[in-house]
Amino acid sequence: MSNIPSELKYATSHEWVRNEGDGIVTVGITEHAQDLLGDMVFVELPEVGETVSAGDDVAVAESVKAASDIYAPVSGEIIEVNEELEDAPELVNSDPFGDGWMFKIKLEDVSELDSLLDAEGYEASIDED
């Protein structure tokens, strides 16, 4: 089945969150999500400096099959986006947990991370789908 790294946190809407320390997290979509969407053709990313709340649709992953909203899993400020995806959206398919990352958020409230799912919880949420 799908690879779900245990060191990451997850949202039920299929984003993963990596805690980089200093209140900064990296966000992308899971291997399971990219597999559902198929070949990625465009990724529309948020603006750096934008303030987002958990649950906001902040990006769009457009595959051959469908356009899918990407939600901010936590609240804070967008401090960096993965500009590589502009020319190479397929990185989301080939390396969803690595080079296919989408944006970084400076957290407003670090404790928000605790409300996200761990790998086991995410796996259970996929199985319910």
Place this chain on the structure above:
Amino acid sequence: MSNKTVLHAKHLESGAKMVDFHGWEMPINYGSQIEEHHAVRKAAGMFDVSHMTIVDVQGKDAKAFLRRLVTNDVAKLTVAGKALYTGMLNENAGVIDDLIIYFFDDNNYRLVVNSATREKDLAWMNKQAENFEVTITERPEFGMIAIQGPQAKEKVAQLLTTEQQAAVAGMKPFFGVQVGDLFIATTGYTGEEGYEVIVPETLAADFWQKLLDVGVKPCGLGARDTLRLEAGMNLYGLDMDESVSPLAANMAWTITWEPEDRQFIGREVLAQQKAAGDQPKLVGLVLTEKGVLRSHQKVVTPEGDGEITSGTFSPTLEHSIALARVPRSVKVGDTVEVEMRKKLVKVQVTKPCFVRNGKKVF
């Protein structure tokens, strides 16, 4: 209840991702739909199309029956093996299905219809056949494989007997021939050269494996859709259905009006529509900026609104393309707008054909 084709196990062996397609468990891709698409445009790819329905129509009234049943005229078929693309209409000139008819002789035809419409097609044909001396026989004991791409023919030739090679050598587009175990036709749904091969079920898996062994790449329904859309070919259920006239689906060329006394089903309503000139039409749309046009998005034009019937990202052109039904007064070359994700985006109107034999054609 899910049907499986005779090649189901072969798909799983090749790592296919399977999906439900109108009751059939079919491969959507074997990893990357875009790579499969390019394989067909640049080399050779193959599709399992065994789910499609083969129907043989035979008997002394076969010709008369088909001249009544469909819009194109099978009387134009005089050379054995020649094929014809046509629509089959209801009395209101709505498209029940689109199909290919192969001619063997005046008493002997083979039809290939869509799997999604199989039951209603067969019911309709049987109902219409009541006053004709014909037999209508479904042939589910065959598999069907489409091998497409600039290298498709040479790859297939490696697997054929000398007799089969001789029979297909120089065969023109839209012909089919039965030689030995195989029915080999120069038809397809990709805009590339290639064959569609009807093969007895017992031989299908072996034939598929041999194609794999000579380097033909297996391709799923995902690539089949982007390829046919680039080629500007209609997909039943999206680009037309029973509520749509062939005049509004870029199928006017499949209607044979002469001779005037041929009373094919739907002719009367169709003639009225043609005289009124008020049917919408199917055009191509091109979006060169970011974003992907999708089915059912609204098209806004000064002449009135239209709707996208099929949209996708074109892997060959590297931007989005679509087929759309718009008011007849919209012209090729116009700029119109599409409502995409709450925004209006400008697109170019083109003829409904984007890529042929690997090249951009608009």
